[in-house]
Amino acid sequence: MLNINQNQQQKYKTLSTFLLSPKFAADKVTGLFISCTLFLLAFLALLLLVNAFDSRLIDGMPVWHKPIRFGLSFVLHFITLTYLAQLVDEKYRTKYRFSFFAVAAAISLWLEFLYITIQAARGRRSHFNFETDIENYLYMAMGVGALFLVLVAFVLGIMIWKYGKKDQSGLRLGSIAGLTIGSVLTLVFAGYMSVDIPYITNRLNHTPNVVPYLGWSRISGDYKPAHFIATHMMQLLPLIGIWADRSKLKSYISPRKIVMLGIIILTLLSIFAFILAKLDIPIFPV
Template identity: 35%
Template structure:
């Protein structure tokens, strides 16, 4: 697999995923800048923190897909599957971020907010968009899986990364979205949290498992690339995917028992 930096991808492969990466970076910059002049809090957290975190997550998500598509042959990059994936993800991304910005501007919750028919409908649309955003990389991975220019380990890593991320996220995020919040238990006022991430260090928190489920898409392709460069067989990828899934389910079960990832 060809190693490319994101600027190189932008020059060599100005795909929809590169453009989406740039858009997410722009939104991240806007949220950080806006937070400097809007100090309002929601549940003791700056109102623009959630849009900022989502923007950063989208930067990683789309940059990963931009790097994958940049490593494909020109014919594969023009695949209809990649075009469909890019278009669907662009609509889902813009819809999701528009609602997050709207709710932050009003200092209202975007998630678990069913207070009015509008908020109920918007939350359902966000859920559908989230499913599409984790499902569409499977189309990209399917194209990459047939790419003879990539090593066997890299192809396996991309394929298993997309599948595992989709499956784990459906379970963890699906469970979380059907509840009333991401905590299992009630944290006391001013309770300790893990720095920057904001995960509870006092009660169970479903977000660490959600984080792990999303980022199989990054880790497993890297393991595949490492396998190709070190001469390891591609069959280690399914084994790595299994271990990763077990770790994620372990963190998920820990949260369901009301235990924090790390107690501070």
């Protein structure tokens, strides 16, 4: 019995410490994710410099805050993909099916981020902009790109479930749940936000007071907080799993139960934020 417990603890230690001393495989998918992350970091440094000298505003917020915000979010997304992809054996990770989603996500990232940046430079909206035909078409194209950026995470979650190490670690459950549930909720909230006409025509066009960088309205209900929570479940749940695997609490409660609690709390928080938006109640009122 003692040996079994020691083996189980060793599994937890191995899985939860790979973030601290990563050993990335030299395959094309991992390399692609790392390249995307480095590209974003270099671009962000440039945007931060430009932001310091440009005082223009869009929707009550400095024009460069949106590309900076999206850049930071994309960095987190691709760092997450890079690390969690290592939980899947290379022979499955590099198969053409996942490679397709990885390449599609990378192309979507480059095109979407460049368009957001170009629109910021022009002092124009990138999202919910229907003022010209070209901007309307490009906004719809961004929707397709965003779909691939989310789908790659969902597919990776399924691959960890099917092909990852079958153990009881919190990291495994947190990774699977974060990537799949987070992806589904992200698509649901984003989809609803994009078809809510009163939200697009009234609330978005009358938002002079927003939370800095986040762009959440402080005078009306906004779907972006719900979308934010759902999207970052992809990072939060794996991190909760890592913490649970390393915490002394695992002597009293299993890491999987801690992760399950995190799943419930974050899911309810995102739904609560969505309901507030439906009721036209700002999450951080003035």
